[in-house]
Amino acid sequence: MAFTRSSAGPAGPTGPTGPTGPTVGGWLALALLLVSAGQTCSFSLGSDRSPGPTYRTYYFTQKVDHFGFYEDSVFKQRYLISDTHWKKPGGPILFYTGNEGDITLFCNNTGFMWDVAEELQAMLVFAEHRYYGDSMPFGDLSFSDPKYLNYLTSEQALADFAVLIRFLKESIKGAEDSAVIAIGGSYGGMLAAWFRMKYPHVVDGALASSAPIWQFEDLVPCNTYYQIVTNDFKKSGPGCSESVLNSWAAINRVAETSDGLQWLSNAFHLCAPLKNKDDVGAFKGWLIETWVSLAMVDYPYPANFLEPLPAWPIEVVCKFLKNPKSEERELLENIFQAVNVYYNYTGNAPCLNTSQTASGSLGDLGWSYQACTEMVMPFCSDGVSDMFEPRTWDLQAYSDDCYKQWGVRPRASWITSVYGGKNISSYSNIIFSNGGLDPWSAGGVKESISDSLVAIVIPEGAHHLDLRSNSAYDPRSVLQARALEVQYMKKWIEQHRARNGV
Template identity: 55%
Template sequence: MKWLVLQVILASLLLHFGYAYKYETYFYKQKVDHFSFVDPDSYSQRYLINDESWDSDGGPIFFYAGNEGDITWFAENTGFMWDIAPEFNALIIFAEHRYYGVSLPYGNKSFTEPKYSGYLTSEQALADFAELISYLRIALPGAKNSAVIAFGGSYGGMLAAWFRMKYPHVVQGSIAASAPILQFIDITPCEKFGQVVTADFARESSQCVEVIRNSWAAIDAVTADEVGMNWLTGAWKLCQPLKTQKDVQKVKEYLTDVWTNLAMVDYPYPAEFLAPLPANPIKVVCTHLTEPTLEPKALLEELFAGVSVYFNFTGKAKCLNADEAADSNLSTSGWDFQACTEMVMPMCYDGVKDFFEPSPWDFKAYATKCYESWNIYPRPLMAPMIYGGKDISAASNIVFSNGLLDPWSTGGVMWNVSDSVVSIIIPEGAHHLDLRSSNPDDPQSVIDARILEKKYISTWIESYKSENEI
């Protein structure tokens, strides 16, 4: 191969709810621009390997398409692959997405200006994955005839699906969990996402919904002057004092993310995916949000008790840092850039059918903010144009799974496209619950989903062996 692997191997352990996930870490030299014959730049892409269960005589490769964060974090939260690897005698690989984790093409300069950040695209990331797999088929004894099954959740699920569509000769099938490949302009209405978030809280109580709906006006009333800002700073134990209305807006944006994230990770058992949380975290939050008619300060004290479940369930936080992303395990710089280029996923709220502060979708304002932040303008129709949007009837061997508690399901494939591109609905499932490790508290719907996913994986592997006479 032209691009050689760097022989950097680190024995590692991931401890996850009693499981020990062992892997070795490697780095592979990738071209920064796969579509140019003249660009000499390269970077080191990190990937993780576990071969404990692998039958090196043609056993399959389970390949995780890394998404917007450190790859070790996704390895820790994708237990389904680890659970079923022994059953399939599979090799496990987690590949880090370019510009995330330590896979930074230009180091500290990677996000400084467009000439460096411009190579952060889904197309280049998929080319990385295809190049890496092609290398490993040759470099690993016994991998030449291995079927490759891609896995991914959320943006990683989008990549897993698109990987099969774009490189069907490289990957033989894909499990695309909570993959909102339809969450784009002119495909999915912008208001649907917030309505699902609100419905998740409404399942617990109407009072809980009303407290959150009334909280926006309460914040405005309390923070109308400096005295009120000082009060909220103290009452909410904010790490940074409120001094301007811009600071207040940051707090509101933080709250919007908190309510959204709680809907995403409303798992039936304790988990630490976006934050350390108890089982059924929305239920726990809503036990604090019971009196929607309180006067503003009392309402905000009640709201803070609910928010504390999210940011301080462990009791270790000394203050609430509204300047820090509510999902700090993800890379805010990388995803913010992608959201300003090809991953433009409109969101809007009306405060009536949802409990958010009213906020219409304003593409012009969105584009202006992107230019101010990154010196670029969005390409809102690019992803559907590249990958087909809803017109994916030519695809094959993809399972799209969606939990109905997950607001991202509004942009998911919720119907069977064909006999081999199928949809699995998990009524009690939050964000890619099926990719997590099995748990005694799993609902039957996710147990059934995993059984069906394993059936398709087995079919794809056997079909590949038959076609290649392995």
């Protein structure tokens, strides 16, 4: 994500509420349907189809504030629709709950929805999250001052989705009796689950893939996240995780002198040379995020979700990290070769930019702000059970970072207060899928809670692998997971039809 963010934790996974908003009529009648036809999802990742099916782009006029009455301004929320396989009247709607990025990115990386659209005879809707992509509540001013960011919350985003679905059902002929299933990955998966929890009358079920809804407060140990990353490296090559672990002390020693800083800058082909202790801290943070991102996208085929990468990229990286006991400068040269796989697999980068975060441009500034308000996820490492420098979770330091950056302080217990934490047994019709390789599974639901709160674990799966297109290289476990997900969605659709006499 190309933004400045607090150094207190990793970038967003890549990602609470009241009434359903105003009734149709009045301001809702001002909805804009600005159509741009002929756009496509390319499905360049894990699929043989390119270009993919076409979609239409629309903009819907949303309230900036769904929960107050003084702020009466509106903005245009972008959403994408494909009805190629939709059977009307009454065919279901698969609704992607957009997360921290441009909605076309998620259209391109959620091939599962396109793969099952024909079988389910479904309309596909991809809704963009406010403050991302084209959906800016205050236009160019949206990130200019914290006062304009006051409406960047998950609660407001869910209300946007609820109001948009109501509009679609009332404005699209044949959709009024359609079942709606929310689908999302990462933060979008969190939103999909919370959408079903908070608006069960709007969505009939939810598929929440790689959704770390329990990565808050003390619901899970704060070090599990980095332990999963470490295990991914440990099993991808001998000496690999140990090389990363030993690199931190090597960096610290080399960076003690100005000559050492210059050597590090040259050895890593950095665009901007390291000059001081703060630069070294940022450099190490950049490396940490690189290792984490590799774990997230350890897919069984070449992909470019975050960066262009080979199949099983950690195995490729680990080929350079076989000798953890190498002399420190040789070890760091090997670390560079490994990092270069991530940032320069195509060989086109003239230098490596440490101000470019490993997650690319997924979240811009939005996730940084959300992490400093609602999305307060504790992370820590100990350097023993993981391959990272020891670091405790320090909420006060985190809060101070956020205040310095945004002028706001986080509310660490808000998400659990609004969405229930682990007390979710009263909800229904949610699938929680998690990959065994994905660090975000640390905060995921990995055991079924009831017959309709179902956990699916994909041992060979990285970050929301099940939401990607079918591939000849997919492990059997993800094929089985997708089949089970479709089975549950069909069940929810039939339940909806029986309930509504459709």
